Amino acid sequence: MPYASIVVPAFNAAETLAETLVSLSAQTFRDLEIVVVDDGSTDATSRVAEQQARTDGRIRVVRQHNRGLAGARNSGIAAATGEIVGFCDADDRWLPEKLDTHVRHLERSPQVGISYSGSAMIDADGHRMGHAQRPRLHDVTTALVFKRNPIGNGSAPVFRREALASIAWRPHFETRRDWVFDETFRQSEDIECWLRFCLSTDWIVEGVPGLLTEYRVNAGGLSARTEAQLAAWERVVDKLRPRDPAFFARHEAAARAYQLRYLARRAISSGDGVTACELIDRAMAESRTPLHEEPFRTLSTIAAARLSSRFGDGPMRLATAVLSAVRQ
């Protein structure tokens, strides 16, 4: 049995899946299986997966009626046989050394249940955008996970199987297999899982250096989904609050402010200054903690939101251009 499993949930991902699987086949740690879960795709996803499976015998394809991202990951977990289980969404990529880095991290740190890395953002064409998620790697508290989500996107963490099993449960209406991710969520399923993990187990959560995941950002229609995104986040909080009301009383307002700030930054990126202003104002009304904990990032978000609402996306484009010129 392979030591590591990588679960690839894929829904109508024919365009990007091959790229994803090539990056996984190229992992320098070789003792792995790749479980592609075709989540009821109506495009050529299945064919692409089969094609890749012919070039790499370690790829398996599981098919199911559409259950959403969480449902696809859960089916992948049920099918996976590895001691450690990672996830890579069908439009993201792993750098070749990612799996090896996590395997070694988990081997030398038996208390660590989740090992994660930072991520570099890529655009629709797969080019790096210059943005990155560079999370804190050590001293990860539950409060930090709630406020800043250092574990990050769904393609960043690698779990010890035993740690995954410790948060698995079987809802009374489920007949086939356990849940690890909550399938009633169609957004925020990642943070729900990470936060529940921290509230119910004492596995250590720790990161490794490097931007080992390439995470695809889709530019279109971001701010249109802002309210839905926020509603999903609130549902996560409502769901998990009873586990420890005291914890939520202490950190909820600050975490909400960070969430609003995050959405404000996304609104700025998509050129919607008016929404950005509204969101960052709501964030500051909710809690001043982001100002104290991360003054530069918070103030720059406020400034960018104001500029963007007054002058449209001109200043943002200029800033991006200057930044990318500096980087080159």
Place this chain on the structure above:
Amino acid sequence: MTDRPLVLHLVDDTTAGGVTRVLDFIRTNPDMAATARHEVQVVARNRSIPALSADMIVSHLSISWRSLPVLIALRARHAGLPLVHVEHSYTETFTALNVPFKVRFFTLLRNAYALFDRVVAVSEEQGAWMRRRGLVSREALQVIRSAVDLGRFRALPAPAGPALRIGAIGRLNRQKGFDVLIEAFRELTSPEISLHFHGTGSEEQALRALAKGDPRIQFHGHSAVPEEALASVDVIAMPSRWEAFGLVALEARAAGRRLVVSDLDGLKDSAGIEAQFVTGHGVQDWRLALKAALDAGTAAPARAPGAEQEFADRWNHLVQLCLDRGEPLTRVAGGRA
């Protein structure tokens, strides 16, 4: 009888709770008295402990960075004596919910436990956690599930008729999760059912506020006679957020009461296989579980047979292991521990 070894149990928590009652049972248990004299000595928390005269010392003390010097001194003063620690507090879920920097906490526990010849986990689940986190060496770890004298609980008649009364017994604090219980109960609309709290604690006012306007929910204060509280209800609910063992669950089983418990820590052990286990603290999940337990009626489950005997056997076995007198002590059940 005077040649029986003296086992001295040290305790720094004398509030009315599980630890005190388990110690009463140790002190008065005839099966344990046959092989050793068990005495209990109360010490002040985090204060130095003088040299003691005994054949074996058992710590039921709370471990913290502040108590670590006390424990080191205890070890140094009794270098030749077998020292045992019983862990009544810490569990996986305790750590998840109360310890921000876990690595440091594990370091504390490893160092504290290393001072003792043996460490006793009070439930299989807690023991598995200690092994998983490398807190205790495999050889040093013993599991002895907590117990008290269950005779008066088993003597209670099984509840008859439809199950209508839900009981919640224990301290009214954050650990016990009774806030979730009230919210879940309030969503059950039947006017015939009721919810009864037996206990006091820091969250009493908050819980009363949550229960306000629902006359079916009643607070009875602390019940000095635990079996009386159990006698007055049909089902016991324990939505605890962490629980090293969960004595109330064992007592409820002995009393033939159905159980609805959180699926975590020692409750996986103490509540027995017939209990209804709930994952997480979602109000809807608890509402469904309570409803299922009430609908299941009052048929009495098995009454925790053999719990006290197993407790005594394992303690006798541990005493023998520690004192290793080369002669078998009576009533040791073939190394089941």
